Amino acid sequence: MRPLQKTNLADSAADRIRTALADGLWRIGEKLPNEQGLSDQLxxxxxxxxEAVRVLVAQGLLETRQGSGTYVVTDRVVPQPLDLARRTSLRDRLEARLALEVEGARLAAQRARPAAIRQLHALLDQRGHSAAEPDRAAFIARDLxxxxxxxxAGENAAMLELYDFFTRSITDTIEATTGGLLPEPDLAAHRAIVEAIATGDPDAADRTVRAFMRPVLAALTESRPGSD
Structure with missing residues (x-):
């Protein structure tokens, strides 16, 4: 397998591994090279x-066995609804992200432990104020x-699995709001979400997340043809 270009690396890595499976580089039931081996190849x-392996596991192509490694389950993948979601419009994906993050914040307001609240504040401190830095990809990773x-913090394993599977689409929306295409919610808007969760009021958390996303969705509405 040839080296990857430094754009959408996890997706590109998943695509390359998927192609290698289809080409028979590894057969069904065979163990893949370890992370370091794949890292060296790509x-x-x-x-x-x-991250690429996690995507392929979610698609049913690979299986990770604790203490053993990653094995090939099948060499064919049937497009899943969440794969197809990435082909939809940015507005559609932002609305889907809003639905997921609103419910996530509501659950967090009801269930978040003090340690989780402290972690959220710490992650915001690490995130910084703006994407105007040399390594925008690193900023996006911290934001995500x-x-x-x-x-x-909502302690719902299914929600977290769904969020992880939807990560690439969510990252696309973050890239859009940190690249000057759409309004970028500032640090205060992010901090307001944590403060609302800390109150323990799910309705307050709901309102804060909706307020966070409103300028971005409004900008997309204004840019649509016939929106005047």
Whole structure:
């Protein structure tokens, strides 16, 4: 397998592994090389390989066995609804993200432990104020880590699995709001979500997340043909 270009690395890695499976590089039941081996072949980080493998496991192509490794389950993948979601419009994906994050924040307001609240504040401190920095990809990763932690604070494993599977689509929306295409919610808007969750009031958390997303959705509405 040839090295990857440094764009959408996890997706590209997943696509390359998927193609290798279809080409018979690894047969059904065969164990894949470990993270370091795949990392060396594709010349990407082990974290990128880990994310790519997670996508392929979710698609049913691979199976991770605790303490043993990752094995091929099948060499064919049937497009899943969440795969097809990535082909939809940015507005559709932002609305889907809003639905997921609203319910995630509501659950977090009801269930978040003090340690989870402290972690959210710490992640915001790490995130920083703006994407105007040399490594925008690193900023996006920190931003995504915060939003995922909000979902995790709700202590609903299915919601977190859904969020992880939907990560690429959510990352697309974050890239749009940090690349100057759409309004970027500032640090205060992010902090307001944590403060609303900390009150323990799910309705307050609901309102805050909707307020967070409203300018972005409004900008998309204004840019649609015939929206005047």
């Amino acid at each position: 010349q990407v980080s082990r974290g990128t390989i880990r 880590a915060f939003h995922r932690a909000v979902i995790a």
